[in-house]
Amino acid sequence: MADDENAQQRTITTDACVVGGGPAGLMTGVLLARAGVDVTVIEKHDDFLRDFRGDTIHPSTLEVLHELGWVDEFLSLPHTRMDSVEVAFGNDRVTVADFSHLPVRHRFIAFVPQWDFLAFLLEKGKLYPHFTFLPEATALKLITQGHRVRGILGHRRGQSLRVLSRLVIGADGRRGFTKRGSGLPGHDIGAPIDVLWFRLPRSEGERLPLFTGGQGSLISINRGEYWQLAYAIPPGTGDVIRADGPTALQRRVAHLQPGFRNRLLGLDDWGKVQELKVSVDRLRKWHRPGLLCIGDAAHAMSPAGGVGINLAIQDAVATANLLAPVLRTRTPHEGELDAVQRRRSLPTRITQAFQTRILSGLYASSVAKRGAATLPLPLRLLRRIPRLRHLTGRLIGLGVRPEHPRTPPI
Ligand SMILES: Cc1cc2nc3c(=O)[nH]c(=O)nc-3n(C[C@H](O)[C@H](O)[C@H](O)COP(=O)(O)OP(=O)(O)OC[C@H]3O[C@@H](n4cnc5c(N)ncnc54)[C@H](O)[C@@H]3O)c2cc1C
Secondary structure: EEEEEEEEEEEEEEEEEEEOOOOOHHHHHHHHHOOOOOEEEOOOOOOOOOOOOOOOEEEHHHHHHHOOHHHHHHOOOOOOEEEEEEEOOOOEEEEEEEOOOOOOOOEEEEEHHHHHHHHHEEEEEEEOOEEEEEOOOEEEEEEOOOOOOEEEEEOOEEEEEEEEEEEEEEEEOOOOOOHHHHOOOOEEOOOOEEEEEEEOOOOOOOOOOOEEOEEEEEEEEEEEOOOOOEEEEEOHHHHHHHHHHHHHHHHHHHHHHHHHHHHHOOHHHHHHHHEEEEOOOEOOOOHHHHHHHHHHHHHOOHHHHHHHHHHHHHHHHHHHHHEEEEEOOOOOOOOHHHHHHHHHHHHHHHHHHHHHHHHHHHHHHHOOOOOOOOOOHHHHHHOHHHHHHHHHHHHHHHOOOOOOOOOOOO
């Protein structure tokens, strides 16, 4: 990496500039640096402590960590394990995904706060001399020459920042500037839910199903001392729900989870509730000369199934496998960038279809429901047919076309 700095501007010249230090960007940065590619990852925040990030590390990601020789260290971090996904619906409980038959070593979802996962990846990156991570650095604009992207312009700590690179990897998430500013054509699939995101205290040893449906639906993530909760609402209805006041929300949630009734009294202010707009979309083309988008920047995922982080990691592994050998010596041509899209496009499409048609069907019906909760057809089938639970376990836990890191460390 060449680094040229004065009081007003810093210019970095590197092989690959990764925009975004989320799961996709950090994993790509680490794997490229591990393979000897000079890489700079820029992240606009100064830490990873964002509450709205998901916490689910699936068997596919654990397998990647195993293949990299990091899994034991990773699993020594505080975490909880889930070897099947259970859904509560009214008075019924149904196992909707069973990981016990997966052909991998770790047949469970590890719940690890995402900031711990990202900090873990960052520590791995720091082991490699070719890895540079710049927090508090915001990319604002692509530097172009003709149609070719040559780098990014942005700022960091009051200084303007210019990163020139053979390739810009857009890993800046579903609302990132690389997909908006790149002119790449997209396709909005639409999401059947938005989410109200809040936390409640958790008592020692308390266990709850991940998903509770009925009149509305609630995802409950165990974060030790507290529950991170996501209450699904029909898209665009946040204002209507706010107009009803916090007590209406308290009532709705207590109806789903009566054990929360007393704790919900503390949820007395909308400042304690964050509304998250869920989007599901994908780019028709993930690249143009000098730029490749991956992770949510290429295909925004909804929280359904908790698969977004893991799909982002799979994209990162494929990107490093296909592009590390090229990036060490030259600029990849478009056919080589397209190879990443060709490899990851089918898994993305299948996973998004699974999210929007099957999983979100459960959310949508339970969100809209006003009468007594009756078990939706997919849940009735899953209860009856164990093989179906193994199939959903495979789709959620491993996904389609699992990736394996192929680039040897230098
Ligand atoms: C409400 C909700 C809950 C979810 N829950 C789960 C879950 O439990 N499990 C799961 O697997 N998935 C979940 N998802 C999906 C998951 O969050 C995403 O699929 C996943 O985070 C994508 O990873 P990524 O690295 O591509 O993008 P992101 O995680 O969005 O990371 C992008 C990074 O880029 C940075 N950035 C953005 N713009 C710039 C810029 N201009 N310059 C520099 N940096 C920039 C951001 O700060 C961020 O750190 C959820 C999604 C939603 C909406």
